[in-house]
Amino acid sequence: MDVSEIIIPGDTPGTEWRLPVLRFKGRDPKAPKIYIQAALHAGEVPGTALLHFLCERLRRAEDQDRILGGITLVPQANPIGAAQSHFGDLQGRFDLGSRTNFNRDFPLISIADRATLIEELDDYPATDRLKRQLLHMALGADLVLDLHCDDESLQYAYIDEAFWPEASDLAAALDMEAVLLSDGESSAFEEAVGFAWKYEIPGERRSMLPGKLSVTVELRGKRDVDPALAKRDADGLWRFLTARGIVSDEPVAPAAFAGPAAPLDNVEIIRAPEGGAVLFHRTIGDRVVEGQCLATIITRPGQVDGSIDLQAPQDGLILTRTSDRLVRRRGDLMKIVCAGPSKTSREAGTLES
Template sequence: MDKTEIVIAGDTPGAEWRIPVLKVVGKDPKAPKVYMQAALHAGELPGVAALHFLVPMLQTAEAKGEILGDITIVPRANPIGAAQWINGEMEGRFDLASRANFNRDYPHVGLEARESLLSDLENLSTVDQLKRHLLHMATGSDLMLDLHCDDESQLYTYVHEAYWPQATDLAESMGLEAVLLSDGNSSAFEDSVTYAWEHGPLGNRKHWAEGRISITMEFRGTADVDPVLGRMDAEGLYAFLQRRGAIAGAPIRREEFDGPVAGLDFVQMVNSPAAGMVLFEREYGETVEKGDLLATIVTTPGDVSGDRQVLSPTDGTIVTRVGRRFLRRGDNLMKIASRELSGAKRKPGGGLED
């Protein structure tokens, strides 16, 4: 396994950033190429733990000659966000200088223009340099896994509808609990990779999704970082790569996927009707019916007349919950995967939230 670093020039004199890149060269040029990264939102660490335990497994497989396709791993993709601390708290989701989300505003370029991502970098901001380097690596793969996590949530994934139901093998290998289908219209990393593949050489566009996958996988919540989960997730990733032919050997088998599958327009964003303390009545992963009590917002502690009840707007499964217990009016409380169209408006760029 080779280790290199991508060096990114900072926006001020004397500053630079380094991104570690691990790579194993496969022995079969026809096998799928793999790209995996974690902590693009720098404080989201469950995926980092999974890759930490996956790397020794890959090194063992490499020694046995079982790595078939090239595998590239960026275990900590965002050193810029990891260095942003305010009053003892990391801000790893947004760039402080520009307020840009580290997982938004990626350029949409066709596959034949891939090398243009690395041109004129000296005239780009540090954040844009980071995004272009990562996107350049990812678009050269066939299997792209971007590992994130939510506040409190099930193990679930966002996946372009063109990859479903072929991506059931990922759901089964990982033990996913929910799948959210996207339309590819956002500027997030996964959709920008998909755009490049979809806009490949003329004559090869009809079957662009075959044998490929580009996903954002949410590895539960921010606090779900421990060796048991890390090893289990590493085993799931390894099994998926075996099933797709990037690694030789028989994969471990897990239960068939039977969780909810919902398009983004069928995800109900339940927001807080008032500012106050949150008392959740239901856990993520639970099935709810329309009208069920989800939470109580305590607006005036000591005066129950100020309590505001939050009822479920639909039947469905609670996929995520917010991690904070004090919210402003309009802050998101939960995401519910349902079978009816959501009344919520998608954010500019096609995502569910900023």
């Protein structure tokens, strides 16, 4: 295993950030190359734990000459966000300087222009340098996994329709309970990777990308970080690497992916109409029917008509839930995956900011 560091100068004198990169060299030039990063949102660390245990298996495989395809791992992809705290709370999702989500505003370029990402880096602030170098590394691979997690959540993934259903093997290997089929219309990391491949010939868009994969994996919730889960997820990812011919091992065929694969338009986001204390009647993994009570918000405690009940707009599977119990007006409470489209209009791109 080769360990190196990318040094990112800070935007003020005397500061810099160090980005460790772990690489395993493949012995078969025809085997796929894979890039995996975790904790781009710095407080989301289930993927960091997964990669820690996966590396144990990869080192053993390396000693036995069983690494076929090149593997690049970035277990802590955002040292800038990891250093941001506000009154003791980690602020790893948004850059405090620019107020930009660390998983937005990645450059949308053609793969033909990959080299330009790391040219004249001194012209860019630290957060942009970080994003450009992460994207540059990812575009050197065939398969790209960006490991995140939600708040309280089942295991699921955002997968561009250009990679589906080929990517169902990943969904099965990681025991995902749902897949959200994205439209590739945002500047998030995994969609910037897909954009570069789709526009390999500038101005000409490819709708299918066989042999390629760029996915955001949501590894349950923020608190789902323990050795048993991390080892189980590492085993699942190992099965995927074996099936795709990146490592050599006895193949174990995972069960077929059985969860829903729904477009983003079929996701109902339940929001708080007013602020208050939220009392949930249903939790993640529950299947609900239209009209079923999901939550009560106590808006004016002790007063007549001091609470609001929220009902399911249609049948579906509760995929995520907020861990907050004091919520703001229009705050997101739940995501429900449904068979039909939501009546709430949605702009192209991601579900949330």
